[in-house]
Amino acid sequence: MKCFHFLNREGKQEPQVSKMAMHFSSSTTSTDQDTKKSVSDLTSRNVSDMSTDSIGRFKFSRFSQRLNDLKIFKIEELKFATRNFSRSQMLGEGGFGCVYRGTIKSSVDLHANLEIAVKKLSRVGLQGHKTEVNVLGAVEHPNLVKLVGYCAEDDERGIQRLLVYEYMQNGSVEYRLSPKVSVPLSWAMRLKIALDAARGLTYLHEGMELQIIFRDFKPSNILLDEHWNAKLSDFGLARQGPTEGLTHVSTAVVGTIGYAAPEYVQTGRLTAKSDIWSYGIVLYELITGRRPMDRNRPKCEQNLLEWIKPYTTDAKKFHFILDPRIKGSCSVKSAMKLAGVANKCLNKHPKLRPKMSEVLQMVQCIFDDEKTEALQTLTPATEEKTVVRRKKRGAESKMRAGEVKMLCRGWASKLVRAN
Numbered sequence: 001m002k003c004f005h006f007l008n009r010e011g012k013q014e015p016q017v018s019k020m021a022m023h024f025s026s027s028t029t030s031t032d033q034d035t036k037k038s039v040s041d042l043t044s045r046n047v048s049d050m051s052t053d054s055i056g057r058f059k060f061s062r063f064s065q066r067l068n069d070l071k072i073f074k075i076e077e078l079k080f081a082t083r084n085f086s087r088s089q090m091l092g093e094g095g096f097g098c099v100y101r102g103t104i105k106s107s108v109d110l111h112a113n114l115e116i117a118v119k120k121l122s123r124v125g126l127q128g129h130k131t132e133v134n135v136l137g138a139v140e141h142p143n144l145v146k147l148v149g150y151c152a153e154d155d156e157r158g159i160q161r162l163l164v165y166e167y168m169q170n171g172s173v174e175y176r177l178s179p180k181v182s183v184p185l186s187w188a189m190r191l192k193i194a195l196d197a198a199r200g201l202t203y204l205h206e207g208m209e210l211q212i213i214f215r216d217f218k219p220s221n222i223l224l225d226e227h228w229n230a231k232l233s234d235f236g237l238a239r240q241g242p243t244e245g246l247t248h249v250s251t252a253v254v255g256t257i258g259y260a261a262p263e264y265v266q267t268g269r270l271t272a273k274s275d276i277w278s279y280g281i282v283l284y285e286l287i288t289g290r291r292p293m294d295r296n297r298p299k300c301e302q303n304l305l306e307w308i309k310p311y312t313t314d315a316k317k318f319h320f321i322l323d324p325r326i327k328g329s330c331s332v333k334s335a336m337k338l339a340g341v342a343n344k345c346l347n348k349h350p351k352l353r354p355k356m357s358e359v360l361q362m363v364q365c366i367f368d369d370e371k372t373e374a375l376q377t378l379t380p381a382t383e384e385k386t387v388v389r390r391k392k393r394g395a396e397s398k399m400r401a402g403e404v405k406m407l408c409r410g411w412a413s414k415l416v417r418a419n
């Protein structure tokens, strides 16, 4: 999905910039400056806020401590880690540049290797480097991707700006929802992703004295680690939220078409409620497996929000919009509940959208209900019956029952781990 900001950030495999995007980049008179301002705003305010009051000073010491934890890499180290940015090491191309897989020596245990992902910022992505180092370097949460360090060096080929992250083994949610993967994300996994992402956003919006608006929440910016924990990544467009007494921040309109809140797109007034809208869109992507705008579908199905409208609140029709890849295994009741949360997030009036901690609570309830139902299938009575049946059916069916039990166990432990 195309981003529409002065950087002309491009998502992979996306169609041409729409007229709307062109309109925004040309109608914003000082987009470059605005965005630069937003980056320096965030940085300078961190410092000035923090030097004027005691809470601020506390924040500053905490923030600066974390920034100091970041490793500053030499370009040669990263060349070595990624085999000279070899194509074989390339994970893909994001909006701000190419991402490579690499290996470095762990700073904790010098005998151990640490897998990393190195984002080599393209010329258009340079501005995002500063924002990302300032934001991601200052925050710490299990549902935000960890920034290991960065490189800001100039060599014979010009300015080199790189970001080094923890390696996320299972790629992005965008990739996992795409038809490219043979094993689709189960409903349980989708709920877990919704929950993890809600935790990450709640932390950014409400977990610190300084509010951070993510501004580019979408499946390609949600990554999955080896345990399938979801973490938000790509903070190049993040911005500090309005300070006390202010209702919004005025910015150049940046983000990704299909995910940005309508009022933000129309006015440039940014609040945390813009992220809530994007979160609602992503919930519908998890439910339907479809993208917010898909020109390869029949005209009446291209716009996700338009297409789902007649089905979302009708229990008899809801199954029409469920991702066909999980239809049989997904609880329609649970999916409908999640759609209910999405509808709240997608309220046209930003003030009527819930705040992120409320969204988190609702998603947590749906997740817990699902967990309870899964565990109920393993009551002693059910197990007893299974044993009797197993004996009757012989060895082959015995194996199948075992598999079912293991699946239930896997489901339960995955869910428990998330709490």
Ligand code: ACK
Pocket: 091, 092, 093, 094, 095, 098, 099, 116, 117, 145, 165, 166, 167, 168, 169, 170, 171, 172, 173, 174, 175, 220, 223, 233
């Ligand atoms: O969708 P993917 O598999 O996940 O392909 C894209 C690609 O790089 C361009 O953004 C992948 N990617 C980005 N950051 C990381 C990371 N920290 N660990 C692993 N893969 C990453 C992303």
